Each structure stands twice: as structure tokens, then as C-alpha cells.
Amino acid sequence: MSRIAVSSSIKLAVRGDRPDTIVKVGNVDVGGNILAVIAGPCSVESGPQLIETARSVKESGAHMLRGGAFKPRTLPYSFQGLGVEGLKLLAEARAETGLPVVTEVLAIEDVELVERYADVLQIGARNMQNYPLLRRVGEAHKPVLLKRGLSATIEEWLGSAEYILNGGNWNVILCERGIRTFEPLTRFTLDLSAVPLVKHISHLPIIVDPSHGTGHSSLVPAMSKAAVASGADGLLMEVHPDPAKALSDGAQSLNLDAFRTLMRDLKPVAEAVGRRL
Numbered sequence: 001m002s003r004i005a006v007s008s009s010i011k012l013a014v015r016g017d018r019p020d021t022i023v024k025v026g027n028v029d030v031g032g033n034i035l036a037v038i039a040g041p042c043s044v045e046s047g048p049q050l051i052e053t054a055r056s057v058k059e060s061g062a063h064m065l066r067g068g069a070f071k072p073r074t075l076p077y078s079f080q081g082l083g084v085e086g087l088k089l090l091a092e093a094r095a096e097t098g099l100p101v102v103t104e105v106l107a108i109e110d111v112e113l114v115e116r117y118a119d120v121l122q123i124g125a126r127n128m129q130n131y132p133l134l135r136r137v138g139e140a141h142k143p144v145l146l147k148r149g150l151s152a153t154i155e156e157w158l159g160s161a162e163y164i165l166n167g168g169n170w171n172v173i174l175c176e177r178g179i180r181t182f183e184p185l186t187r188f189t190l191d192l193s194a195v196p197l198v199k200h201i202s203h204l205p206i207i208v209d210p211s212h213g214t215g216h217s218s219l220v221p222a223m224s225k226a227a228v229a230s231g232a233d234g235l236l237m238e239v240h241p242d243p244a245k246a247l248s249d250g251a252q253s254l255n256l257d258a259f260r261t262l263m264r265d266l267k268p269v270a271e272a273v274g275r276r277l
């Protein structure tokens, strides 16, 4: 096999002699034999929207609930999220369903607050190179889900993980969510070769987000199966009870039925690569 090398200055995120890191989130292991599926709306919009989604994705077999309370939007006029109110709704949904919750933290000054409510702190693609924020979550006591930047190389992505590990937080989950290419028909280009590559050079678990990676709900099932086949440790997917009415990312969100069907269809793919759902 040809050798793929990253900068020797990356010390903690590279595999070295380390065994695979398994990130524990409540009862859920990310990076073990069982795949971790994180599902939920792009944005927390209301109590009924979130709880309906949480109950349904749990019944379909999801392991964690996602939902943005602080949203990174391209324009200041778009829905910016419910903020603290959204965090409280996530905590309520967790209390009812038992699903750990994953939510984005946008700013250093919010880390303490988000940490109080969330089980996993998401660092979004747009903040992958926000080094002060990376340092801050490196001191946090919750696992971090680090999305790949829109135009970040794999080495830059691992460099960002290095900041968090260097701060003492070894519970880092990488998430491939698509990168910018010349292709306009998909929102981003989902780089699935990153999955076996990251597994080769790093001990960190890596999951795939086929929702942002494609921008189209119709492409999500096939790319989810491909992600599992490529060796991903899990999936992060946007699911909404009524995608047409979603306040953000409706076009890429699965409805509750489509998510249920996908979870069923993923089982044989997982088994084919020696994993379980």
C-alpha cells in the first residue's frame, strides 16, 4: 500500500500507535462496532416540531438527536435559531426520549451555556478554523463534533482537531459534510474518500453528513449507504416532520417516513461491512 502522510507537526490527531478512539456520549459509543446515527432538524423551531421529530427518529433507531439553536446563516435576515429557548427544548426532548443531544456552538462566549444543555458540542464547517473557539472547546467537558470546513483540506481539518486534543479534550468526532467544488447541482461535493483516508491516518472516529453534503433529500439515502460502506462510524442527518415548511435546510431534510425507511435499508449495508446499526 502506498504511504499517505500528513505533516509531522500534527502529533495528537494522527494514529501513531494509538487504538481507535471511541467517544462515549451517554450510552452511545461513537467509533465502535455499532454505528452512531444522529438525526433531527437543521434548526429547533418549536417544542412540537422537535418532540415529534425526536420521538419518531428514536423509534426508527436513531442514537442521538440533533438540532441547531444557534445557527450560522449566510445572511443576517434568515432565521438565526431560537438560542437558549432552543437549548431548553433540546433538553426537554432528551428528558423524554433519552436521546443525547448534539447542537452547534457558534461563539466562545456561548460555550459554557451550550455545554450546560448539550451532550455534544458541534463546531460547524464555517468555524472549523476559528482557532480561539477550538481552543475553548478543547477545555470543555463535553465531546466535540468537528465538521470539515467548506474548503478545508484533510490536513487542515486534522490540524483543527489537534487544537481541541491539545487543550485536553480527547473526545473529538470528525464529520465529513461536503466541500466546495465546481459542481453546482449538488450543494457541496461529499468527499467519501475522506472516510478511509482519515481512518488510515487518524485514531479519531469519523461520521458523515449526507444532508449538507448533497443539499437534496433525494440523494441522502444513497449517500448514507455509501458512507456506511466506506467505513464511516456513523451518520448525521437532517430530519423534519414537514420539510417543505422547515425554517432552514428543508430541501435536504428527510421526512419522518423517509428516515424510517432509510434506517431499515442501512442494516444490510452495515452488516456487509461488519458493523451494526
Ligand code: PEP
Pocket (backbone or CB within 6 Å): 042, 068, 072, 123, 124, 125, 126, 147, 177, 212
Ligand atoms: C448544520 O449542521 O445544520 C450546519 C450548519 O452544518 P455545517 O456547519 O456543516 O454547514
Ligand code: MN
Pocket (backbone or CB within 6 Å): 042, 043, 212, 238, 248, 249
Ligand atoms: Mn442545516
